[in-house]
Amino acid sequence: MHKYTLRCPNPNSQFLQIQLEFTAHSDGTQLLQLPSWRAGRYQLANYAQFIRKFIFTDSGKKSVKFQKTSKDCWSFEGKKNENYLIEYDFFCARMDAGGAWIDEKQVYINFINCCFEVKDATETSIFLTIDIPSFDQIICTLPKQQHNTWIAQDYQMLVDSTLLATNKITHWVYQTNESLFNIWIQGSIHFDKESFIENFKKFTSTQIRDFGEFPEQEYHFIFQLLPYKHYHGVEHQKGTVITYGPAESLSNPDKMEDLLGVSAHELYHAWNVCRIRPAELLPYDFSKETYTKAGWVLEGVTTYMGDLYLLKSGVYSLEIFLKQIETTLKREIVNSGWENHTILDSSFDLWLDGYQPGIPDRKVNIYTHGCLISYCLDLMLLEQGSSLPHVMRLAWEKFGKPRIGYTASSFWNLIISQANQPEDFQIFYKQFIEGNENLLEFFFEKMKGLGIKVHKNQNADNLAAKIGVLSQEGRITKIHQNSPAFSDLMIGDRIKSEEIGNKLLVKVERINGSDFEFSYDHNGDYYPEILLLPEKETELRKKWME
Secondary structure, eight states: OEEEEEEOSOGGGTEEEEEEEEEOSSSEEEEEEOOSSBTTBOSOOOGGGGEEEEEEEETTOOBOOEEEEETTEEEEEEOTTOEEEEEEEEEOEEOSTTSEEEOSSEEEEEGGGTOOEEGGGTTSOEEEEEEOTTOOEEEESSOEEETTEEEESSHHHHTTOEEEEESOOEEEEEEETTEEEEEEEESOOOSOHHHHHHHHHHHHHHHHHHHSSOSOSEEEEEEEEOSSOEEEEEEETTEEEEEEEOGGGGGSHHHHHHHHHHHHHHHHHTTBTTTBOBGGGSSOOTTSOOOOSOHIIIIIIHHHHHHHHHHHTTSSOHHHHHHHHHHHHHHHHTOOGGGTOOHHHHHHTHHHHTTSOOSTTOOOOTTHHHHHHHHHHHHHHHHTTOOHHHHHHHHIIIIITTTOOBOHHHHHHHHHTTOSSHHHHHHHIIIIISSOOOHHHHHHHHHGGGTEEEEEEOOSSHHHHHHOEEEETTEEEEEOTTSGGGGTOOTTOEEEEEEESSSEEEEEEOTTSOEEEEEEOSOOOOSOEEEEEEOSOOHHHHHHHO
16 A cells, blocks of 8 residues: 655645655565656656655655656665655646646646656555645545545556645536536636536436446546636546636637537547557556557547537537537648648657647648548448447447457457448548548538538638738748749748739748748639538438437
8 A cells, every 4th residue: 555645835836745655565676657648648748847856765764765767767776565755846837637736726636747656566556645724625536535535546546536625616516327427617607507517418418328338436527717718628537627718708609619529528538548548558658658540549539529429419509510620620721731641640659749730731630630530430330320439339348348458450340340331441541541642522522411511612811812821920830832832932931011913912021031022823722711501401410410
């Protein structure tokens, strides 16, 4: 049994005082590993940079000699059955759904940020004591033992959990099937409670209906509603943290659609990712990068399914759902990365540049591109008597529930098993998953089966439409690679003026001080804006929305 004790005598310092007590299970070199990344974000976070002070003593209160073997791994020579104590401070100044934050209002911790793994005792149970008397309400997604004590059955469970200590929080609950769902809201509320809970009941029950069961008896939605702009969500087996702001904006129905969208997305992760997981991520190894090509399943399927279940449950109308897909299409249309990088390659390279814009047209986005792949697969399966929700239920039964990691081939074979014409799916895989063909045209064609018309409008921005130039705050951010401007203009050029006559005249100033003037024909049609318009309902649409 290991024991963590957390204290915060000075919230304004944003330092959390942490004690770890543990017993060595063997003689010899022992390793203490702090995570270098967290589940749900395949990017090094290097949490060790937030540690200040590191005091290591034995049961006799004698100092224990230690050394670092990597940026986030400590080693020492241990004695079997000897008790050890580590004391350190952790700086909590990152407010997002996967971070840690302390101020005068709360102590908010995702344990993946700050808790060490004792490498020879990964499966040992862990007691967690919260000694923060300045905050009288403590929410923790771990099972509670006593007034201020919680327990994790092992290290993986500990670092998949969240703590929120505060003096003021809103708590709502609802029951679906045999599971209790908690809604915790830190921040101001600018929306109707009853309609909010009713919408959550709807998408929760519809997701559970299609999976057949919910993996947990109790689940926690923890919301940080912030006074500034923010949008983030992180999944855990027993709950999710969602940061959104500004809180006041949620009186706007469009903003509430966004919050419902990320909430349904994160709940779907309770099955897909938290349990239905590729073999290389089961269990997680937080000490180093773990590469996977399954990003289109992890996030693409979830992005599509989150919104689909808002549609299926009646929370979204068809028009609202299509508006969300239009947003996805807008992001996809301005990115030609699919010509250079498959979604498998882009998934593998998440550790390289997956969470930043990167260089022009190098990669695809596993969320948006994966969403459209999933949408197409769902329609193809529906045409052949099955559906992607049915495949995901089979994935839950075959991989998730028994905690067996899937491989690329075993997951794809599960899809193929539901097809009457598997060759159609093999062609799709070669073209759009491991290949570099244009998915958008295939997607537009599939919309016909749902009775949805694809209408392409010219981009309202002249430079974007005519010469494929995107800009922000007066500076060029992207140039379409097929545009005549591609050989003249540079990213970063400041647009001094644009005039439309017989030609499109553009004047720019370059960062090196040079001024240029170029003229172009203005008959281009780059970056069109897509509208998805429902027409006559089809039988396929009825099945899709059930």
